[in-house]
Amino acid sequence: MNVHDLTTPALLVDAHALTANLADMAAALPGPRCRPHVKAHKTTALAKLQARHHPGFTVATVREAEGMAAAGLGDDLLLANEVLDARRLGALDARITVAIDSPETLQAAVAGGVREVVIDVNVGLPRCGIAPERAGALADAARAAGLEVRGVMGYEGHLMLVPDEAEKAKYTEECMAKLLAAHADVGGELISGGGTGTYRTNKWVTEVQAGSYALMDTAYTKAGLPFRQALTVLATVISVSEGWAVADVGLKALGMDHGNPTIPGAQVWFCSDEHTTFAPEQPVAVGDRIRVLPAHVDPTVALHERMHLVDGDEVIDTWAVDLRGW
Ligand code: PLP
Ligand code: MN
Numbered sequence: 001m002n003v004h005d006l007t008t009p010a011l012l013v014d015a016h017a018l019t020a021n022l023a024d025m026a027a028a029l030p031g032p033r034c035r036p037h038v039k040a041h042k043t044t045a046l047a048k049l050q051a052r053h054h055p056g057f058t059v060a061t062v063r064e065a066e067g068m069a070a071a072g073l074g075d076d077l078l079l080a081n082e083v084l085d086a087r088r089l090g091a092l093d094a095r096i097t098v099a100i101d102s103p104e105t106l107q108a109a110v111a112g113g114v115r116e117v118v119i120d121v122n123v124g125l126p127r128c129g130i131a132p133e134r135a136g137a138l139a140d141a142a143r144a145a146g147l148e149v150r151g152v153m154g155y156e157g158h159l160m161l162v163p164d165e166a167e168k169a170k171y172t173e174e175c176m177a178k179l180l181a182a183h184a185d186v187g188g189e190l191i192s193g194g195g196t197g198t199y200r201t202n203k204w205v206t207e208v209q210a211g212s213y214a215l216m217d218t219a220y221t222k223a224g225l226p227f228r229q230a231l232t233v234l235a236t237v238i239s240v241s242e243g244w245a246v247a248d249v250g251l252k253a254l255g256m257d258h259g260n261p262t263i264p265g266a267q268v269w270f271c272s273d274e275h276t277t278f279a280p281e282q283p284v285a286v287g288d289r290i291r292v293l294p295a296h297v298d299p300t301v302a303l304h305e306r307m308h309l310v311d312g313d314e315v316i317d318t319w320a321v322d323l324r325g326w
Contacts, residue, residue: 004313009292018049018215024227025053031054034199035209036057041211043321046319056078059081061081065079067322079099081128083112099117099119119153121152123154133181149188150188153190155195165201180204193209195210211298216228229293235290244279245277245284252303263280266278276292
């Protein structure tokens with residue numbers, strides 16, 4: 001099949017760029033040094049390629065854990081998020097480790113039949129995670145409740161898009177000092193954290209939870225990350241006016257929280273529900289196909305039911321985005 005036969009908007013994944021991204025990460029952080037985060041692509045077919053390089057995965061939702069287990073990818077899943085309803089987790093045919101940061105999430109893990117946890121530590125991002133000085137006590141409580149505590153995690157998400165590498169390294173060290181202090185009290189083999197933005201600067205974790213690197217987005221490219229833009233959204237030019245053109249891709253097919261998408265050779269003016277208005281440098285015609293580069297990979301992929309693996313204009317495979325939903 002050719003991309004011109006696809007109904008638009010359609011998610012495209014450049015096979016060469018994807019393969020190169022996976023190989024580059026595996027070279028930088030081989031084996032268990034990277035625990036790929038599947039929330040970025042929500043696609044077990046893609047995770048199967050990552051599993052050739054890395055033994056364990058990070059997931060964000062119970063649904064993602066279920067889908068990974070069902071696909072035979074459940075050897076070592078870290079649910080790097082707080083879960084109050086863990087009922088579906090204990091029964092999974094998988095090794096599942098859940099993040100906890102409170103007595104409530106500890107109790108939910110016990111009630112759900114989860115056996116292994118990590119203590120989620122706040123390292124500076126105002127989101128989940130217990131204060132570092134309280135991590136040891138929560139680990140003691142977890143062990144007293146019969147849980148295995150595998151270690152700590154701490155996500156420095158506020159540093160991911162810091163453009164200056166030296167500055168990012170300095171901030172990362174400060175954040176990880178908190179995680180290491182907590183780990184001294186908690187123990188365990190895992191010190192988990194980091195992401196695509198800090199995969200080179202975070203030298204303190206035992207494993208990096210990188211997700212976006214596989215498909216990439218323009219926010220990470222602008223922040224200086226070396227991975228290739230594998231993900232585009234194929235769209236059709238549906239209207240042309242004096243000075244601008246309109247493509248059939250809008251807010252409902254693009255994650256917009258990191259800003260407008262990019263159209264090579266054009267200036268994007270704005271997106272609305274079903275449209276992107278742009279000023280092309282060279283004339284375009286109604287019916288032309290264009291490739292739009294999303295600014296943020298995760299929320300873009302989550303809007304689509306499938307992604308098409310392409311080599312140039314040839315569609316070589318179609319993958320279900322099968323980890324969507326909750
Ligand atoms: N770990 C956690 C807990 C996250 O929430 C995220 C992304 O938001 C990541 C890791 C890293 O993801 P990425 O590599 O896409 O930046
Ligand atoms: Mn993201």
